[in-house]
Structures are given as C-alpha cells and as structure tokens.
Amino acid sequence: MLSRFVQPLRAAVAFLIIAVSTVLHATPLLALALFKLVLPLPAWRDRITAMLSAIGHSWIAVNSWLLQAVGTRTTVQQEGELDRRGWYLVICNHQSWADIPLLQQAFNTRIPLLKFFLKRELIWVPLLGLAWWALDFPFMRRYTRAQLEKHPEWRGKDMQATRAACEKFRRIPVSVMNFVEGTRFTPAKHAQQGSPYRHLLLPRAGGTAFVLQAMGGLFQALVDVTLVYPGGRPSMYDLLAGRVREVRIIVRQRPIPPELLDGDYENDAAFRARFQEWLNALWRDKDDCIGQQLARRG
Numbered sequence: 001m002l003s004r005f006v007q008p009l010r011a012a013v014a015f016l017i018i019a020v021s022t023v024l025h026a027t028p029l030l031a032l033a034l035f036k037l038v039l040p041l042p043a044w045r046d047r048i049t050a051m052l053s054a055i056g057h058s059w060i061a062v063n064s065w066l067l068q069a070v071g072t073r074t075t076v077q078q079e080g081e082l083d084r085r086g087w088y089l090v091i092c093n094h095q096s097w098a099d100i101p102l103l104q105q106a107f108n109t110r111i112p113l114l115k116f117f118l119k120r121e122l123i124w125v126p127l128l129g130l131a132w133w134a135l136d137f138p139f140m141r142r143y144t145r146a147q148l149e150k151h152p153e154w155r156g157k158d159m160q161a162t163r164a165a166c167e168k169f170r171r172i173p174v175s176v177m178n179f180v181e182g183t184r185f186t187p188a189k190h191a192q193q194g195s196p197y198r199h200l201l202l203p204r205a206g207g208t209a210f211v212l213q214a215m216g217g218l219f220q221a222l223v224d225v226t227l228v229y230p231g232g233r234p235s236m237y238d239l240l241a242g243r244v245r246e247v248r249i250i251v252r253q254r255p256i257p258p259e260l261l262d263g264d265y266e267n268d269a270a271f272r273a274r275f276q277e278w279l280n281a282l283w284r285d286k287d288d289c290i291g292q293q294l295a296r297r298g
Helices: 003-038 042-069 099-107 120-124 128-134 145-150 157-170 187-193 205-215 236-240 269-295
Strands: 073-079 088-092 114-116 175-179 221-228 246-254
Touching: 003 042, 003 128, 003 236, 042 099, 073 099, 088 099, 088 205, 099 114, 099 175, 099 221, 099 246, 120 128, 175 205, 205 269, 221 269, 246 269
Parallel strands: 073 246, 088 175, 088 221, 114 175
Antiparallel strands: 221 246
C-alpha cells in the first residue's frame, strides 16, 4: 500500500532533479557552443569541443547517480577493451525509452560521448535541441522514395550533408549510436513484422549502412550491445519510480568487415544482400543471447 504513494513521489522528485540538471548543464553548453562558433582557429575549437564533452559527461553522471539512487541495479558484461579515445559505431536492440539513460550510464567516460543521428526537425525541441546541437550531434535529413521520385535532383544530398556533418569527427573521437530496429519492441510490432527472432524486431540494415557510408573507415570497431530486462520491458516512469530492479547489458566488441565500408547499399543489390546477411547474423546471436539471459536467474 505504501508503495502506491512512494513510487509516484520518487518519480516526481527524480523528474525534478533531471529538469534542474538539464537547465544547469544546457546553459553553459549553449554559451560555449556560441563561443566556439566564432573562434577562427581549429585548435581552439577542439579545446572548446573537449569542454563541451566534459559537460555532457557531467550531465550523464547526474542521471546515472539518480538511477542508482532509485534502486536500479545494472550489470555490464563486456568482451574486449574499450578506449575513451576511440572511434566506435554502437548498435543495440531497442525495448524502451529507458534504454538511452541506461546505455549512457553504462558507457559514460568509458568511450567517447554517445551521439545519435537525429532528424533535422528535432533541433526545435525546446532546450534539448540546442543542447544536442552544442554537443555536435549530427542532424540529418532523409528523403523518402516518393520525394526522390518527385525530385531526382535530391538523390545523394542526404549522404553529402551527413558526411559534411561528420567531418568534425575526424578530429575528435566519437561513439555513434544506432538502434538498428528503428523502433521500440512491442509484441504487436513483432507479430506484424513476422519477425523470425524470438525477442527482437527485424534489423533495418539501411540505417547502419548509411552510417558506415557516411563515416567511411573512421570507426575502429563495432560495439554490439544487448539490453536485457529480466523483469520485463519498463517505461520511463518505471525507471524513475525505482520499479526497475535489474538491467543486464552485454557488450561485445566486433570488427567491421572492410568490404562493407565502401559499397552502395541503395543501388547495388549484391552489396545490399551481403550487408543484410552480416547484420542478420549479428541479430541471430543477439536473439540467442537474450534468450540465455532470460533463462538465467539472479
């Protein structure tokens, strides 16, 4: 009975802490980003970028402390050494809005700040959009097949714009995060897709291929992450209310096959088939891993 009152109060306090922390971190972020915008020398800009990343790590550290304070126990099983000064492509299954803060908690200060490819429209999200811009999150514009049929002159422009946005990452280490399924897992989506995996939706190979094409051979490794919630998929409210008692994060570092870096996924059918075969093999391993974790107690 008491938990009916404690959990909403805990969630409200946690949300308030997150809101205050967001304002306190976003304010210097924006000030430094504007200063960086007018600096003429690349070396100075790189120093400001390092300061911005430090603020980002601090922001995540507050959120990570909060997850521990509400009672969430996160265990990380890792294969291979990670380097804070490395360049990584990070892929993961997607089950809940809680995935992002938990991944940030697992990797904060262990690899470069996780950065997501964001839709261009998200820059208008109040405060957060500008904070993402200040942290050099790449904003991208993807054209639909119908748009390209109507405007064939736009073909290739999304890739050109993304490559231009990623040029800065050649100077500063980065971890680019991609939820390969493209959407959160639900039983309804799983049934609608007819997914052959027990615990996963179908992987969308196009997005991963797009990132690899845009970044070229910059990535030194693939960080393959599997998120497992033994108590069931939580909501963000569950996380803030302290109702998520255990999270398991399995981290595997894998090489990126060189032959997958330079192909044309959109126009080369043979390359597209090879890329899908590689990604589907990773997804079969991930599905087996989730099954084994769910079968294991404690």
